[in-house]
Amino acid sequence: MHATEFLTQSELKSVPPIVVLFGGERFLKQQVQQLFLQTVYGPEADAHELASFLEGREAEWRSVADELKTISMWSGKRCVIINAADDFVSANRPQLEKYADNPAKSSLLILDVKSWPKSTKLAKKVQKTGEAIECGELKGAQLQGWVVSHAAHKYEKTISRQAGQLLIDLAGTSVGLLDQELDKLTSYVGQNKKITDEDVRALVGGWRLETTWNMINGVRDGQLDMALVELNKLMTAGEAPQKLLGGISFVYRKIVKAVRISAKTRQLGPALKQAGIFPRDVGPTETYLRKLGRERAERIPELLAKVDLGMKGESSLPPRLLIEKLLVELSP
Numbered sequence: 001m002h003a004t005e006f007l008t009q010s011e012l013k014s015v016p017p018i019v020v021l022f023g024g025e026r027f028l029k030q031q032v033q034q035l036f037l038q039t040v041y042g043p044e045a046d047a048h049e050l051a052s053f054l055e056g057r058e059a060e061w062r063s064v065a066d067e068l069k070t071i072s073m074w075s076g077k078r079c080v081i082i083n084a085a086d087d088f089v090s091a092n093r094p095q096l097e098k099y100a101d102n103p104a105k106s107s108l109l110i111l112d113v114k115s116w117p118k119s120t121k122l123a124k125k126v127q128k129t130g131e132a133i134e135c136g137e138l139k140g141a142q143l144q145g146w147v148v149s150h151a152a153h154k155y156e157k158t159i160s161r162q163a164g165q166l167l168i169d170l171a172g173t174s175v176g177l178l179d180q181e182l183d184k185l186t187s188y189v190g191q192n193k194k195i196t197d198e199d200v201r202a203l204v205g206g207w208r209l210e211t212t213w214n215m216i217n218g219v220r221d222g223q224l225d226m227a228l229v230e231l232n233k234l235m236t237a238g239e240a241p242q243k244l245l246g247g248i249s250f251v252y253r254k255i256v257k258a259v260r261i262s263a264k265t266r267q268l269g270p271a272l273k274q275a276g277i278f279p280r281d282v283g284p285t286e287t288y289l290r291k292l293g294r295e296r297a298e299r300i301p302e303l304l305a306k307v308d309l310g311m312k313g314e315s316s317l318p319p320r321l322l323i324e325k326l327l328v329e330l331s332p
Contacts, residue, residue: 001133003031003135015039018131023135027179055082080110100129138175145161147167147182150182151186163200166200167200171204172243172246185200211234214226215230231320255289256297258271258275300330
């Protein structure tokens, strides 16, 4: 089951003795974990004081097993949460397999891992006695649908798919950041039940959106120094790098679409219009692409994907440096 489906439940009917949260979306893992802890301890209790939180690289199976077997004085279940548990699982697979056969009914063990192959013996055992919940990245229509349903379920607001996509384009694909923006939008619209495109542009865009456009236009017009100055303004103001990447991707998706259309029609100007480039930007963008060249233009999706993955942990470079490097690579 994916976390987005799991979280549609307002309360849990039962709590399994073992739960595995796998994937890379931290926000979804936190939300699922919170639902389990609230079910065990109650919504008013301080679950973080009552549960035991361990780091995978430091946790030892003997201590974990003793903790799970200890009867809780404060609730019906003892909860042990092991974060970044991939190394812990690898080092203690035989012990976990044995425990999964006969887990302590009065305890809850939550394993937070990145990877959870379903074909392993441990995964099959957990499937019988516990629950594995996917907390992977949402993409495309799935992410768009999540924005719409999350706004309705958590904030009791209606947002169209078009407004939801605009929010994604401006704020990025991190569901944690999107939740924060929906929270702000809910306060912004007040008693209004609907969040519109205009609301998204006004609140999520604002001066930051204008500065982002200036940064992108600086790259397009060969003014890299100016683009880096605008980037510095945004980063100094606390703008999330993921959000900046969302704005860059919003513009460059249209440019890439135009490049692909023009490959068939051999007419770049009309292709830019067809791809949705604003009329005032068609001329400068055509000049930019002719300087850039088709070979480099066709590599734009690869550059954007590389930065996106880098921000999600596949690069040791800080997010700001990844954005700066991207601007340099996009310059004509």
